[in-house]
Amino acid sequence: MNMTVVSATPTVTSATLARRQWLAGAALAALALPLWPLAARAQQTLEAPDALIQRVASEVFDIVKRDPALRSGDLGRIxxxxxxxxxxxxxxxxxxxxxxxxxxRQATPEQRQRLQAEFKTLLVRTYSGALTQIRDQTLVIRPLRAAPGATEVVVRSEIRGKGDPIQLxxxxxxxxxxxxxxxxxxxxVWLVETYRTQFAQEISAxxxxxxxxxxxxxxxxxxQSG
Known part of the structure; x- marks a missing residue:
């Protein structure tokens, strides 16, 4: 069985796809947090979502820039x-x-667990290589537009470095x-939508x-390909 899980958009070039994967990896990496004491974690829940991502991005980018193993592509470390x-x-x-x-809704509990495990592995292996490319980039958060008391929001940001800023x-x-x-x-392109079409085709067949x-x-x- 050979399923290539890439963008569902037929006009995407290999260069655009590689760039999208790099950016998605950087975006995902920007969310990683050190393990904080429980008291600090309790305080974090009070943070606004844009403030959380901004703080975490700065911390993670700094970690990657200081870690030679990450920058050299040590897959285990990544x-x-x-x-x-x-x-x-x-x-x-x-x-x-x-x-x-x-x-x-049709999946059994066991199937749901297996889907999550395989999908997570796919995303990590697909996008984690972007960590090795972080150099002088920073993530800049744009002003949050959300109704008071909203429980779901969209945080808009830009990766800035050399060249034009990239929207995430x-x-x-x-x-x-x-x-x-x-x-x-x-x-x-929203990540979930990219995979939904491919997953639906596979399940239908x-x-x-x-x-x-x-x-x-x-x-x-x-x-196997590393």
């Missing part, structure tokens, strides 16, 4: 950074459910443990187990 410090700040169940779409948008929801990201926009098998095969191919 996977550890993304997996342990990013995922706690993402509602990954919602992200996966949105990507699977209406078929999520985050969709976040407020949860009992703080704001969590469930989708992001890279170069005008081969069922939910077929999608799980296709994701697993793609992850194995990525692991």
């Amino acid at each position: 996977m550890e950074l993304v997996d342990t410090k990013l995922m706690p700040h993402v509602n990954f169940e919602r992200m996966t459910a949105s990507a699977v779409g209406r078929y999520w 948008d985050y969709r976040l929801e407020q949860t009992p443990t703080g704001w969590k990201v469930y989708d992001l926009n890279v170069l005008g 081969k069922g939910i187990d077929g999608l799980i098998a296709a994701l697993a095969e793609r992850n194995r191919a990525n692991a």
